[in-house]
Amino acid sequence: MITPKRISLPGDGLEMVADAYGDPAAPAVCFFHGGGQSRRSWAGSARHVAQAGYYGLTFDLRGHGDSGWASDGDYLLEAYGRDVEAIIQAIEGPLALVGASRGGQSALVGGSHHPDRVRLIMLADVAPYMVDTGVDEIRGFFRASDSGFASLEDAADALHVHLGQPRLPNVSGLAKSMREEDGRLFWHWDPRTTAPEFLHPPSEGETLIAAARRVKSPLILVKAELSDIVSDESVKRFHALTPQLHVEIARGVGHMFTGDRNDAFAERLLHHLAIHMPL
Numbered sequence: 001m002i003t004p005k006r007i008s009l010p011g012d013g014l015e016m017v018a019d020a021y022g023d024p025a026a027p028a029v030c031f032f033h034g035g036g037q038s039r040r041s042w043a044g045s046a047r048h049v050a051q052a053g054y055y056g057l058t059f060d061l062r063g064h065g066d067s068g069w070a071s072d073g074d075y076l077l078e079a080y081g082r083d084v085e086a087i088i089q090a091i092e093g094p095l096a097l098v099g100a101s102r103g104g105q106s107a108l109v110g111g112s113h114h115p116d117r118v119r120l121i122m123l124a125d126v127a128p129y130m131v132d133t134g135v136d137e138i139r140g141f142f143r144a145s146d147s148g149f150a151s152l153e154d155a156a157d158a159l160h161v162h163l164g165q166p167r168l169p170n171v172s173g174l175a176k177s178m179r180e181e182d183g184r185l186f187w188h189w190d191p192r193t194t195a196p197e198f199l200h201p202p203s204e205g206e207t208l209i210a211a212a213r214r215v216k217s218p219l220i221l222v223k224a225e226l227s228d229i230v231s232d233e234s235v236k237r238f239h240a241l242t243p244q245l246h247v248e249i250a251r252g253v254g255h256m257f258t259g260d261r262n263d264a265f266a267e268r269l270l271h272h273l274a275i276h277m278p279l
Contacts, residue, residue: 012082014068022050028095031058032103038065048266063190084110100124115216119277122220128208142194148184212241
C-alpha cells in the first residue's frame with residue numbers, strides 16, 4: 001500500500017493542496033474531483049497509477065477541502081481552469097489530467113491551453129453540453145446542504161436522493177469531508193462555491209465550448225450509461241467540437257460513478273496512459 005504525502009502547489013492566487021502518491025520524478029497524473037467532493041474521491045485511482053510507475057496527485061479544488069478559498073469569491077469555471085494551468089506550470093515534464101464533473105470541466109479548460117505539456121485528458125461524465133434537468137439535481141443537492149445537517153445519516157441521505165449515489169451502509173467515512181459549525185455538520189467547502197451565479201451560468205457553457213474547440217491533446221470521455229447529465233446528443237455535439245474525442249461507456253452507473261471507489265476507472269486510465277504517456 002502506497003502512503004500519500006500531502007503537498008501544496010500554487011493555484012491562481014491561492015494554495016492548492018494535493019495528496020501525492022509514488023515517485024515525484026515519474027510522469028504526473030493529476031486528478032480533480034467533482035463539485036462538493038474532495039481529493040479523497042480519487043485516492044483509489046491515484047494509488048493504482050502510482051503502483052504502475054506514475055506520480056499520482058489528487059487535488060482539492062479551490063474552495064474545497066484543504067485548498068485555499070477564493071478571497072475575491074471567484075468560483076466561475078474560468079478560475080478553476082486557471083488553477084489547473086498554474087499546476088501544469090508548476091510540474092516538470094509531461095503530464096495527464098483526469099477529472100470528474102466540475103473537476104473534468106476544470107481539466108478541459110486549463111489543459112486546453114497547454115497541448116505541449118498535456119499528453120492526455122480523461123473526463124468522467126462531463127461535456128460542454130449538459131442536460132439541464134440533471135444539473136437541477138445537483139443544484140438541489142447544494143440547496144439541501146446550505147443549512148447543514150443534524151447528523152452524518154442526514155448527509156448520506158442527501159447524497160443518495162440528489163446525486164443518485166448508493167446509500168452508504170456505513171456513514172462514518174463522511175466525517176472527514178465535513179466540518180462542524182454551531183452544532184450542525186457542513187460539507188468542507190466554501191459556501192460561496194454553491195451560490196446560484198456559480199452553478200452552471202451561461203458563461204460556463206461558452207467557456208467549455210471554447211475549450212473543446214481549442215484542445216489538441218488526446219481526449220477520452222468515459223460516459224456513465226445512466227447519466228442524467230451527459231446524453232447521447234451531448235456526446236454527438238462534443239465530438240463535433242473535438243474530432244479526436246474518444247468515448248467509452250461505464251455500464252450500469254450514474255453521473256457520480258467515480259465516488260470513493262474508482263479502481264475500475266483506474267484500469268481504463270492505465271490503458272490510455274500506456275498509449276499516450278508510456279513510461
